[in-house]
Each structure stands twice: as structure tokens, then as C-alpha cells.
Amino acid sequence: MIVTLERGNRFARVxxxxxxxxxxxxxxxxxxxxxxxxxxxxxxxxxxxxxxxxVGGFVLNGTLGAQFEPExxxxxxxxxxxxxxxxxxxxxxxxxxxxxVRTGLREEFAQAVLDGAVHREEVxxxxxxxxxxxxxxYGAHGSTESLFRRLAAIVVQLLMWYPEFxxxxxxxxxxxx
Numbered sequence: 001m002i003v004t005l006e007r008g009n010r011f012a013r014v015x016x017x018x019x020x021x022x023x024x025x026x027x028x029x030x031x032x033x034x035x036x037x038x039x040x041x042x043x044x045x046x047x048x049x050x051x052x053x054x055v056g057g058f059v060l061n062g063t064l065g066a067q068f069e070p071e072x073x074x075x076x077x078x079x080x081x082x083x084x085x086x087x088x089x090x091x092x093x094x095x096x097x098x099x100x101v102r103t104g105l106r107e108e109f110a111q112a113v114l115d116g117a118v119h120r121e122e123v124x125x126x127x128x129x130x131x132x133x134x135x136x137x138y139g140a141h142g143s144t145e146s147l148f149r150r151l152a153a154i155v156v157q158l159l160m161w162y163p164e165f166x167x168x169x170x171x172x173x174x175x176x177x
Contacts, residue, residue: 001165005172011052012175016158016165019048019065022135024104026081030111032118036076040127044069047158048135049151049175061101061142064113064151065135068159073128078117080110081134105136105148112145116152123156131159150176 005012048065083104105113113133117123123131133152157174166174
């Protein structure tokens with residue numbers, strides 16, 4: 001399910017139970033281990049979000065997607081794939097047309113993703129398994145570490161909504177529009 005949200009000049013696209021085709025070659029990964037709460041989630045879950053947020057004369061933009069795979073490990077491993085070599089991507093929307101958007105996650109964005117995910121209080125309620133952030137894009141000028149911390153927190157919240165889908169009002173609240 002893909003939902004597009006707009007409020008004024010703020011834009012979000014949300015994927016639930018699917019993710020955009022933004023897998024990129026990873027040169028390495030960053031990892032954090034989190035205490036897993038029981039009972040955990042028993043099925044694979046997918047979610048992603050794309051944001052465009054004007055801030056003064058500047059426009060923040062980025063895309064992040066993840067999958068959760070339950071495992072009998074007793075812990076939750078949060079992983080972010082780091083790309084040293086960015087590639088131009090096809091536009092998911094016109095919001096990135098002027099920002100030289102690249103697929104992947106640079107080192108500083110991947111570390112921000114890990115920070116944003118592990119600082120979400122409910123991330124441990126996913127249960128034991130692996131939360132893998134391996135889909136993303138960033139703008140040459142419109143992406144920041146704080147944006148990727150926020151994107152990761154949003155993706156964690158979206159993963160928690162299964163098996164039901166949030167209402168449009170709830171999605172607006174989750175993504176902060």
C-alpha cells in the first residue's frame with residue numbers, strides 16, 4: 001500500500017507492506033543491538049517513507065525503507081547498509097528534481113538512521129530479529145543527519161502498525177505533516 005500525503009508544500013509518501021526499489025550496493029554495515037521485548041512480531045514486515053519538508057529557504061528531502069525479519073536470537077539487531085558509491089536514481093516523485101538525488105546512505109546518514117531507530121522507545125517491541133535499513137536516497141543539498149534520524153523513527157513507527165493500517169490522520173501525525 002502506498003499513501004501520498006500533502007499539507008501545503010510539505011510532502012510525504014508512505015509504503016506499508018512494501019518498499020520502493022531503492023536497494024543500493026553496500027560497502028559495509030553499521031549495527032546496534034537492542035533489547036528485544038517478548039512476545040515479538042512473528043512475521044516479516046516492510047515499510048518506507050519519503051519526505052519533502054521546506055524549512056525557510058531550504059528543502060529537506062530523503063527516502064528510507066527497512067524490513068524486519070523475526071529470528072529466534074533473543075535480541076534485536078538494527079542494521080543500516082552504508083554505501084560509499086552513490087548512484088543517480090529515477091525519481092519516485094518530482095520533489096527531488098533539483099537536488100541531485102542519489103540512492104544509498106552515506107556513512108553519516110547511516111549512523112543517524114541507527115540513532116533514530118534505537119532511540120524509538122517501541123523499537124524493542126518488534127521482538128527478536130533483524131531490522132535492516134537497506135533502501136534509501138538522499139539529496140546533494142537537502143539531506144541532513146537529523147532528517148535521517150527522523151526518517152528512521154517514522155519507519156519504526158510504521159512497522160509497529162501491522163496488521164492494521166493507520167488512518168490518514170494518524171499517518172499525518174506519524175510523519176509530522
